[in-house]
Amino acid sequence: MIIDGEDKYVMTVIMAAGKGTRMKSEKSKLVHKIYDKELVKRVTELAKQVGSDEVVAVVGHLREQVEAVLGDTVKYAYQDELLGTGHAVMQAKKYLQGKKGKVVILYGDVPIIRKETLENLITKSYKNKEYATLLTAIYENPTGYGRIIRDEGGNIKAIVEEKDANMYEKEIKEINSGIYCFDIEELLSSLEYIKPNNAQGEYYLTDVIKIMNDKGLKTGAVIVEDNTEILGVNDRAQLELLTRVLRMRINAEHMRNGVTVEDANSIYIHDNVIIGVDTVIHPNTTIKSGTIIGSNCEIGPNAYIREGCIIGDNVKVGNCVELKNVKVGNRTKIPHFIYLGDTEIGEDCNVGCGAITCNYDGKNKNKTVIGDRAFIGSNVNLVAPVTLGDDVLIAAGSTITKDVPSNNLGIAREKQENRPYNKK
Numbered sequence: 001m002i003i004d005g006e007d008k009y010v011m012t013v014i015m016a017a018g019k020g021t022r023m024k025s026e027k028s029k030l031v032h033k034i035y036d037k038e039l040v041k042r043v044t045e046l047a048k049q050v051g052s053d054e055v056v057a058v059v060g061h062l063r064e065q066v067e068a069v070l071g072d073t074v075k076y077a078y079q080d081e082l083l084g085t086g087h088a089v090m091q092a093k094k095y096l097q098g099k100k101g102k103v104v105i106l107y108g109d110v111p112i113i114r115k116e117t118l119e120n121l122i123t124k125s126y127k128n129k130e131y132a133t134l135l136t137a138i139y140e141n142p143t144g145y146g147r148i149i150r151d152e153g154g155n156i157k158a159i160v161e162e163k164d165a166n167m168y169e170k171e172i173k174e175i176n177s178g179i180y181c182f183d184i185e186e187l188l189s190s191l192e193y194i195k196p197n198n199a200q201g202e203y204y205l206t207d208v209i210k211i212m213n214d215k216g217l218k219t220g221a222v223i224v225e226d227n228t229e230i231l232g233v234n235d236r237a238q239l240e241l242l243t244r245v246l247r248m249r250i251n252a253e254h255m256r257n258g259v260t261v262e263d264a265n266s267i268y269i270h271d272n273v274i275i276g277v278d279t280v281i282h283p284n285t286t287i288k289s290g291t292i293i294g295s296n297c298e299i300g301p302n303a304y305i306r307e308g309c310i311i312g313d314n315v316k317v318g319n320c321v322e323l324k325n326v327k328v329g330n331r332t333k334i335p336h337f338i339y340l341g342d343t344e345i346g347e348d349c350n351v352g353c354g355a356i357t358c359n360y361d362g363k364n365k366n367k368t369v370i371g372d373r374a375f376i377g378s379n380v381n382l383v384a385p386v387t388l389g390d391d392v393l394i395a396a397g398s399t400i401t402k403d404v405p406s407n408n409l410g411i412a413r414e415k416q417e418n419r420p421y422n423k424k
């Protein structure tokens with residue numbers, strides 16, 4: 001990570017050995033998805049986004065599932081018995097040893113922390129030369145969390161777990177999020193001193209704060225501004241809540257950037273979507289990761305924009321339209337009941353109601369290419385692979401199986417015949 005123009009070493013250790021009993025699931029909690037991404041994957045990507053040089057996942061329970069999701073994007077440490085958060089970090093010792101720099105501790109089930117919050121934590125830790133920098137929060141109801149003990153000067157002294165806290169300590173509203181930035185060497189040496197002599201009989205990572213203080217090493221904290229960032233997932237209701245929080249956060253970002261959202265409650269815009277100014281998103285619209293939409297477009301209602309779409313400016317993607325891997329030129333109109341997949345469509349086109357691409361032949365996905373100023377009539381089937389030139393007109397109801405050159409009318413349907421008919 002670059003701090004003040006200097007490249008500083010940062011490692012991230014992700015705790016991912018937990019059981020997740022309350023999910024009532026055959027699957028590891030960590031591979032449940034928030035939007036379309038596994039919890040542990042989202043946390044891993046976050047660690048990479050803040051510029052971690054190495055990421056280590058401490059896995060245990062159902063570790064093969066976590067490993068299947070993360071593959072070789074991280075290194076693995078194993079914790080066979082859950083003996084506490086300190087014990088979990090100790091399992092990553094072989095990766096930490098001999099390194100100079102910082103280690104960030106994250107939980108695999110705390111997935112919506114902001115990248116900026118972590119950057120701020122690491123930067124503060126480096127700049128203030130702190131051996132431990134905690135991410136804390138002020139909670140009206142702090143029950144269940146570790147409490148932050150400060151002296152009269154406001155300096156952090158220790159963290160006391162709920163189960164070990166006395167009645168005065170229980171009154172403290174500043175809680176430990178469980179996310180920290182440590183000096184690697186001092187963390188390793190402090191971990192040698194932690195003992196499971198507490199109410200839970202666990203090796204508490206939190207004990208290193210007092211150990212560092214006793215050694216006279218400087219520690220500090222960053223208080224998180226938005227408490228929702230440090231929420232964790234323990235059951236499916238919390239998973240739903242966090243998905244909602246993330247969704248509203250993303251919607252708000254787009255609105256701040258000049259996008260009109262009619263009803264944020266019904267809009268599902270995933271991560272990493274770019275939308276130009278003055279585009280309007282109508283209700284019940286889902287836009288998947290990686291989509292790029294230009295300015296001044298109308299999207300929805302009931303639009304489903306899936307992976308791999310790049311949409312130009314002044315485009316209309318209307319009611320009940322599904323797009324997958326589609327490139328759309330400027331000013332093209334795709335107004336209602338349309339499916340386009342694996343398609344490139346040029347500028348100033350109009351796609352009629354009910355038109356679809358038949359992009360899948362049961363084995364392969366095939367491509368449809370449509371030039372500029374094409375007019376695709378209603379209820380047309382474009383059987384891919386197929387290419388339509390510029391300025392083509394495709395007659396309504398046609399099933400197009402052959403290419404249509406520029407400036408041609410493509411028509412492929414039975415001629416109408418009228419026969420005498422007597423309604424008795």
Ligand code: UD1
Nearest residue numbers: 015016017018082083084085088107145146176177178204
């Ligand atoms: C921990 C902190 C507490 C903090 C809280 C925030 C300690 C001792 N306490 O408490 O101060 O307020 O987090 O949520 O650290 N895990 C492992 N291996 C273990 C134990 C835990 O991988 O041996 C993982 C869990 O799966 C979970 C995370 O670490 O993702 C936190 O564990 P949890 O038992 O929930 O911590 P708390 O006791 O709540």
Ligand code: CA
Nearest residue numbers: 084085200202
């Ligand atoms: Ca616990």
